[in-house]
Each structure stands twice: as structure tokens, then as C-alpha cells.
Amino acid sequence: MAVTSANRYLINTVDGHNLSYFNPESAILYTGNHGIATSSKTTCPFTRSMDTPWQWLSYPRLQRTGNDPVVATTTLEDLNPIPYNLNFYSNEDGNEQFIVRTYGTWSSTPFNEIKSTKGYKLNIQDQGTFTHTMYGTDLYLNTPIQLYRGQSGNPENWIGYFMPMSLEPEDAFVGVWEYLTKIQVQDWTMTKTSTGKWLSPASVAPLEYGDCVIVEVSQNCTLYWNEDGEPSEGEDRAGTEYFGYTEFASYIPWYIETDSLEDVVEIGLMANDSCIGASVVMPGDTLVEVNAY
Incomplete structure (x- = not known):
């Protein structure tokens, strides 16, 4: 049946x-x-749209054996159209590095490998809408990911989410939940306080296939994504209309309690006369995250 x-x-x-x-x-x-x-598993080419300059992403589908690495520049050339100008960031071993493409030429490649268990940040500096197509097979679901309390003085682990179903964070990380202290994706951040309570804003959504997830842990541990998790669907949150701002490679989350606010539809963070981040307030929101860039 x-x-x-x-x-x-x-x-x-x-x-x-x-x-x-x-x-x-x-x-x-x-x-x-x-x-x-x-x-x-049976796979076919998978194409995703990239309509904003910054993309936090991973590559669950590649032409390789197991979790072997592939050439980064070759994979990036599967962008359509191929941007003349881009930066591609990695956090391998705790060291942030980036590949540069300038005027159609790869001008700096301090690293040149992509792995499906890793997460990356892509900054397309050309105007327009782009797509990226992944070829090959998806990584096996039971592939382990090693998480470190710190590497080279950096507590961040940039990891790839390669499950075909979307899962709520607590469900996805069930095996290592007690060791997590921070979970961050491009749009939201969950942070554990010193009392052990999680700050979980209204914008938190299920992890999705191809996400880059940045996590911090209290001790070294091994993550296996939860194959038995219950698939979940998130709520679409509209972009801001009254505030405009520019995204950068990283952000600082601000958490704002909205219980006592009435008739507020958007919250913006200002530095002098410039907006550095904003968020929509939806009915029922009690804790809103505004990301400062």
C-alpha cells in the first residue's frame, strides 16, 4: 500500500x-x-533558483563516490548563466577562505574542493537571476558529520543538509541536540542561553535540502541527520516593504519581544540614517528576529 x-x-x-x-x-x-x-536511490539533475546576491547553500548531489570531494570551480560553472564576478566562501578546518571569479576568470583559489557534508556561502556580484544545476547522486542519508567545539579558534561548523525531507531543527538534530549551543541559517538563528533555554524566534523554519547550516557545540560530537524524522513544511514569510537594506556574508541576530506591540507590521534596525536590517511582524509573533548586517 x-x-x-x-x-x-x-x-x-x-x-x-x-x-x-x-x-x-x-x-x-x-x-x-x-x-x-x-x-x-534514483536521482536526476536538480536545478535551484538563485535570485538574491547571497546564497547559503550545500551540494548534496554531486558526481563522485561516497563523500569524496569534487572540484569547486567546475561545480560553480554549472551556474546559468555563469557569473563574471563571484566570491565563494568555505570554513574548512575553521579557516574562512574564498574563491574569487573576476571578469570571467578564476583569479584566486586558495581551496578548490566541495564536499556534500559541508556548507558554503556564495556571493554573486552580477545583476540578474541565476540558476544552479546539480548532477550525480545524493549523499547517503547515514553519512556522519563531525562537529567540533572549535577549530583554529573558530567555533563555527558549516555543514550541509542533505536529507530529502524538510525537518524542524530539533527533529533534524535529535542525536546531538544536548550539545548544540547555536543553529544558524541564512534567515534565522536559534541560540541557547546560559540557563539552557533556547531563543527560538518566529522565523525559525524547517531545514531544507541543500541548506548550509552553521552550528556551534559544547563538545566534539558526531551528527547523523535523523532519517526517522517527521517531514515538516514551514510558513512563508514575506520580505519587508518599508525598510530596505543590503545583506553581507554574516549577520548579528537581534531578538525583539513583540507581545506588547500593537499594529506593528515591520521592525527596522537603524545605524545613523541607514537601515542595517529589518523583519516583518506577523500575527501571533511573540519573538521576532531582526538580523543586523
Whole structure:
């Protein structure tokens, strides 16, 4: 018997299989075999739109064996059209490095490898809308990711989310949740306070296939993404209309309690006369995150 859930994953209860699911958005079919540790997968090229200058992303689908690295510049040339000017950032071993493409030429490549377990930041400096197509096969779901309390004095781990289903953060990180102190993606940040309480703003959404997730931990540990997690769908939050600002490579999250605010639709952070970040306030929000760039 097979049923299709609201989030378009196929649950297969045929004898001899534990789980099969199809995600049309990432063009992948997984079939888990009963009693066998591995799974089969069928993939086809997956194209994603890049309509903002900054993209925090990972590459779950590559033409490689296992989690072997591939050439970064070759993968970036699968952008369409290929930008004349871009910067591509890595945080390998805690050291931030970046590849530069200037006027159509790769002018600086201090690193030149991409791995599916890693997260990256891409800054396209040309105007326009771009797409990127990934080819190959997706990384096996049970591939481990090593998390470090610090490397080279840097507490950040830039990791790739390669699960085909979207999961809430607490569900995705179930095996290492007690060690996490910070979870950050391009649009939101969760932070654990000194009392052990999580600051979780209204903008927190499920992790999605191809995300770059930056995490900090209290001790070294090994992460396995939760294959048994319940797929989840997030709520779309509109962009601001009354405040304009420019994104950069990183941001500082500000958390603003909105319980006592009435008729507020947007909150902006100002430095002198310039807006450095803003956020929409939606009905029911009690804690709003505004990111300062």
C-alpha cells in the first residue's frame, strides 16, 4: 500500500521495505530495504533558483563516490548563466577562505574542493537571476558529520543538509541536540542561553535540502541527520516593504519581544540614517528576529 502525504512524500508499506519516499522538489526517490543498512536511490539533475546576491547553500548531489570531494570551480560553472564576478566562501578546518571569479576568470583559489557534508556561502556580484544545476547522486542519508567545539579558534561548523525531507531543527538534530549551543541559517538563528533555554524566534523554519547550516557545540560530537524524522513544511514569510537594506556574508541576530506591540507590521534596525536590517511582524509573533548586517 502507498499513500502520499501533504508534503508529497511517498510512504511504502509493501513487505520487504521499511520506507520509500519521493520528493518531487529535489527530484529523488529513496527506497530503504528491510534489514539492510544501505538504501537505493534514483536521482536526476536538480536545478535551484538563485535570485538574491547571497546564497547559503550545500551540494548534496554531486558526481563522485561516497563523500569524496569534487572540484569547486567546475561545480560553480554549472551556474546559468555563469557569473563574471563571484566570491565563494568555505570554513574548512575553521579557516574562512574564498574563491574569487573576476571578469570571467578564476583569479584566486586558495581551496578548490566541495564536499556534500559541508556548507558554503556564495556571493554573486552580477545583476540578474541565476540558476544552479546539480548532477550525480545524493549523499547517503547515514553519512556522519563531525562537529567540533572549535577549530583554529573558530567555533563555527558549516555543514550541509542533505536529507530529502524538510525537518524542524530539533527533529533534524535529535542525536546531538544536548550539545548544540547555536543553529544558524541564512534567515534565522536559534541560540541557547546560559540557563539552557533556547531563543527560538518566529522565523525559525524547517531545514531544507541543500541548506548550509552553521552550528556551534559544547563538545566534539558526531551528527547523523535523523532519517526517522517527521517531514515538516514551514510558513512563508514575506520580505519587508518599508525598510530596505543590503545583506553581507554574516549577520548579528537581534531578538525583539513583540507581545506588547500593537499594529506593528515591520521592525527596522537603524545605524545613523541607514537601515542595517529589518523583519516583518506577523500575527501571533511573540519573538521576532531582526538580523543586523
